[in-house]
Amino acid sequence: MISAERYLAPTSLVQALAALADDGGATVLAGGTDLMPQSHAGRVRPARTLLNIRRVSGLDGITQDDGALRIGTLTTVATLLSHPLVRAHAPLLADAADHFASDQIRNAATMGGNLCNASPASDLATPLLALDAEVELAALADAGAVRTRRVALADFFAGPGRTQRAADELLCAVRVPLAPAGQRTRFYKGGTRPGLDISTISIALAAQRSSAGVLAGVRIALGAVGPTPVRARRAEAMLEGQAPDANAIERAAACAAEKATPIDDVRASAWYRRELVHNMTRRMLTDVCHP
Numbered sequence: 001m002i003s004a005e006r007y008l009a010p011t012s013l014v015q016a017l018a019a020l021a022d023d024g025g026a027t028v029l030a031g032g033t034d035l036m037p038q039s040h041a042g043r044v045r046p047a048r049t050l051l052n053i054r055r056v057s058g059l060d061g062i063t064q065d066d067g068a069l070r071i072g073t074l075t076t077v078a079t080l081l082s083h084p085l086v087r088a089h090a091p092l093l094a095d096a097a098d099h100f101a102s103d104q105i106r107n108a109a110t111m112g113g114n115l116c117n118a119s120p121a122s123d124l125a126t127p128l129l130a131l132d133a134e135v136e137l138a139a140l141a142d143a144g145a146v147r148t149r150r151v152a153l154a155d156f157f158a159g160p161g162r163t164q165r166a167a168d169e170l171l172c173a174v175r176v177p178l179a180p181a182g183q184r185t186r187f188y189k190g191g192t193r194p195g196l197d198i199s200t201i202s203i204a205l206a207a208q209r210s211s212a213g214v215l216a217g218v219r220i221a222l223g224a225v226g227p228t229p230v231r232a233r234r235a236e237a238m239l240e241g242q243a244p245d246a247n248a249i250e251r252a253a254a255c256a257a258e259k260a261t262p263i264d265d266v267r268a269s270a271w272y273r274r275e276l277v278h279n280m281t282r283r284m285l286t287d288v289c290h291p
């Protein structure tokens with residue numbers, strides 16, 4: 001159980017950032033669907049202060065500006081699934097949300113919590129990596145001003161449960177470039193059940209395909225096959241600017257599987273995970289290239 005000495009539920013960003021900047025820091029609580037079970041199991045020890053950010057104004061909502069969607073950190077998985085802007089401009093994210101847990105969890109689980117928890121099996125990390133997303137981090141600067149910085153999601157994860165977020169920073173939003181014309185996307189989640197299961201592996205694929213079948217902006221992101229979700233950049237480069245036939249697709253899928261460095265665990269062996277990456281990448285690429 002959570003044994004914090006102090007509980008704060010601020011309503012402004014400045015108040016929340018001040019709590020994070022305080023000596024001893026604070027543990028952020030959003031939906032609690034990771035934090036609660038992890039604390040109950042003794043896997044994480046929260047800081048002295050528990051900081052509930054759910055009442056902080058400005059951390060929710062989805063807007064379109066400057067060629068991107070800006071998705072507030074408190075946006076739930078249920079909202080990602082149904083929001084018209086997400087469905088129109090980042091359908092890959094809505095697709096991944098459709099494979100996420102149960103309705104009860106989707107209604108509580110936030111996008112920011114999913115990314116800050118930094119699980120290698122995060123189901124939102126792979127689509128967001130394939131969509132070239134950036135995270136917006138905020139901290140308190142001198143004289144109480146708010147300082148923000150953007151980090152490419154590809155650089156955000158540092159290891160299982162670890163990110164580039166500094167202890168005094170709050171993840172405020174994620175920016176997702178609007179899908180370019182002709183972009184095709186696919187999401188695959190491997191597990192014993194379609195939704196309510198931790199991914200055995202996940203793959204997110206995005207690419208534009210011209211009428212001549214030439215691919216551009218190829219992105220392949222892999223989850224649950226290494227310490228962090230990753231892009232299979234060599235496989236992407238093999239396909240970029242090409243109109244790949246079945247042999248080229250097979251070579252790229254094999255290359256993506258080489259990027260996987262999975263472990264054996266209760267859900268699957270490393271061998272099986274690599275085979276899944278190989279076979280499902282081939283299937284998804286074939287689907288996108290030869291519809």
Ligand SMILES: Cc1cc2nc3c(=O)[nH]c(=O)nc-3n(C[C@H](O)[C@H](O)[C@H](O)COP(=O)(O)OP(=O)(O)OC[C@H]3O[C@@H](n4cnc5c(N)ncnc54)[C@H](O)[C@@H]3O)c2cc1C
Nearest residue numbers: 028030031032033034035101109110112113114116123171
């Ligand atoms: C039954 C069940 C099923 C699940 N199924 C899935 C699934 O299918 N796919 C999947 O990917 N995950 C799944 N999860 C995990 C979890 O639901 C998600 O990771 C969820 O998105 C976490 O969001 P949250 O708001 O609940 O985060 P919280 O539990 O509130 O926080 C998670 C971590 O992030 C930190 N944090 C939260 N928000 C911020 C912020 N804005 N800035 C800085 N730090 C922050 C917290 O301090 C904590 O360390 C499941 C969990 C359960 C219990």
